[in-house]
Amino acid sequence: MLRVDVEKQLGEFSxxxxxxxxxxxxxxFGASGAGKSSLINMIAGLLRPDRGTIVIDGDVVDDTxxxxxxxxxxxxxGYVFQDARLFPHLNVAQNLDYGRRMNRLAPDAAQYxxxxxxxDIGALLDRRPGKLSGGERQRVAxxxxxxxxxxxxxxxxxxxxxxxxxxLEILPYLVRLRDEANVPMVYVSHDAAELRQLATQIVMLRxxxxxxxxxxxxxx
Amino acid sequence: xxDISPAEWTAILLSLRVAIIATLVATPFGIxxxxxxARRDFWGKSVLDALVHLPLVLPPVVTGYLLLLTFxxxxxxxxxxxxxxxxxxxxxxxGAALACGVMSFPLLVRxxxxxxxxxxxxxxxxxxxxxxxxxxVFFTVTLPLALPGVLAGMVLGFAxxxxxxxxxxxxxxxxxxxxQTISSAIYSLIQTPDGDAAAGRLVIISIVIALGxxxxxxxxxxxxxxxxxxx
Numbered sequence: 001m002l003r004v005d006v007e008k009q010l011g012e013f014s015x016x017x018x019x020x021x022x023x024x025x026x027x028x029f030g031a032s033g034a035g036k037s038s039l040i041n042m043i044a045g046l047l048r049p050d051r052g053t054i055v056i057d058g059d060v061v062d063d064t065x066x067x068x069x070x071x072x073x074x075x076x077x078g079y080v081f082q083d084a085r086l087f088p089h090l091n092v093a094q095n096l097d098y099g100r101r102m103n104r105l106a107p108d109a110a111q112y113x114x115x116x117x118x119x120d121i122g123a124l125l126d127r128r129p130g131k132l133s134g135g136e137r138q139r140v141a142x143x144x145x146x147x148x149x150x151x152x153x154x155x156x157x158x159x160x161x162x163x164x165x166x167x168l169e170i171l172p173y174l175v176r177l178r179d180e181a182n183v184p185m186v187y188v189s190h191d192a193a194e195l196r197q198l199a200t201q202i203v204m205l206r207x208x209x210x211x212x213x214x215x216x217x218x219x220x
Numbered sequence: 221x222x223d224i225s226p227a228e229w230t231a232i233l234l235s236l237r238v239a240i241i242a243t244l245v246a247t248p249f250g251i252x253x254x255x256x257x258a259r260r261d262f263w264g265k266s267v268l269d270a271l272v273h274l275p276l277v278l279p280p281v282v283t284g285y286l287l288l289l290t291f292x293x294x295x296x297x298x299x300x301x302x303x304x305x306x307x308x309x310x311x312x313x314x315g316a317a318l319a320c321g322v323m324s325f326p327l328l329v330r331x332x333x334x335x336x337x338x339x340x341x342x343x344x345x346x347x348x349x350x351x352x353x354x355x356x357v358f359f360t361v362t363l364p365l366a367l368p369g370v371l372a373g374m375v376l377g378f379a380x381x382x383x384x385x386x387x388x389x390x391x392x393x394x395x396x397x398x399x400q401t402i403s404s405a406i407y408s409l410i411q412t413p414d415g416d417a418a419a420g421r422l423v424i425i426s427i428v429i430a431l432g433x434x435x436x437x438x439x440x441x442x443x444x445x446x447x448x449x450x451x
Contacts, residue, residue, distance in 0.1 A: 044349055046345055046348075046349075071348075072345075072348040072349055073348045073349075073350075073351050073352055073353050073354075073357075074351075076351070077349060078349065078350075079346070079349035081342070081346065083342070085340075085342055085343055085345075085346035087343060087346075087347070087361060088343075088365070089364045089365055098347070098350055098352075098360070099350035099351055102347070102350055102351040102352040102353075102356060102360075103350075103351040144350065145349075145350070148350045148351055154349075
């Protein structure tokens with residue numbers, strides 16, 4: 001479960017968003033500049049709210065009144081960025097293993113195999129990120145985030161940097177992820193069609209405010 | 221080919237030892253300072269930056285004299301170190317290493333700072349979302365990505381240290397076998413009648429070392445670019 005009630009002033013722009021989601025995939029929908037990325041960055045802990053609370057799985061990660069701000073690295077979240085952000089000095093296998101090493105988790109061969117099959121990245125393990133296509137990079141980024149065993153997976157326009165063909169290539173993987181990976185997700189997008197396929201709940205943002213909340217029906 | 225005498229060998233090996241120790245000791249400080257200057261904003265940052273570059277623009281004899289005042293037997297720091305820790309810099313090879321370290325520091329820090337500034341900070345954010353604490357982010361992402369720049373800084377610092385003359389001779393004098401580096405040996409030789417041949421040999425050696433170091437630095441710089449592109 002994810003509960004968010006935050007306020008943030010960013011220059012002229014003011015963000016004030018409140019929602020609670022139990023959904024498997026919470027879609028944050030809105031035009032660019034609506035505050036989606038700021039909101040997801042606050043959930044990740046990369047941005048600190050001016051006021052409010054964020055609760056992940058019953059665990060308070062932000063509460064400005066109580067002076068609580070859990071740093072990003074202790075939130076046990078996974079984050080898939082629009083631009084993948086694979087580590088260029090590590091190969092694919094090392095990138096995939098990074099989160100497990102940082103969190104001092106025991107190797108989990110079953111999960112490793114499952115994620116690699118799910119995302120179809122077994123053939124890429126020895127390669128450097130510089131030698132991957134955009135779609136391959138995004139699949140590895142998904143795998144890397146999953147293998148750190150997050151309790152919440154954040155995806156910020158993961159298809160945003162890809163052309164139509166590549167989007168169609170990645171979308172089925174995301175659907176499988178939703179159905180098989182068993183990790184709740186927050187999915188940011190400005191593309192209603194994408195969210196209709198993936199999201200189970202929608203938070204619609206407009207100029208820093210939540211304008212509607214509900215099932216995918218609100219997208220119409 | 222080059223018929224190098226034992227006395228000349230002594231100077232060459234001493235120079236190498238002084239420059240290597242100076243570079244190795246200066247490197248952790250250089251990395252820390254480069255990171256601080258590249259990443260942090262704090263009060264007095266521009267003063268610190270100027271202070272680091274000071275040895276580059278001061279007359280070396282001034283730097284050497286200041287070192288003598290500070291780290292000499294009766295200096296504020298030197299006296300303390302000698303009395304309490306038994307570390308003496310004055311007229312020792314360690315003093316030569318200190319002088320070379322200080323003089324080469326600006327050149328050592330600069331490539332390190334540039335390479336840290338060139339790192340995409342969003343990669344560090346990504347590391348953080350994967351559970352890496354700040355110091356782990358530094359050692360697993362920042363430092364590896366900056367490594368070519370760190371090595372380039374070390375090579376440049378080493379090249380400068382091996383050629384240092386003014387501050388060293390002012391601080392620790394020119395004692396054969398203890399503080400007489402290649403540079404001060406050349407200086408002595410060209411003041412001696414019949415010293416030209418020996419001076420010439422040492423000149424060739426120092427050109428070879430400096431050139432090797434510069435080519436090394438260039439090679440590391442090129443690797444840095446390749447590395448940041450993930451190839």
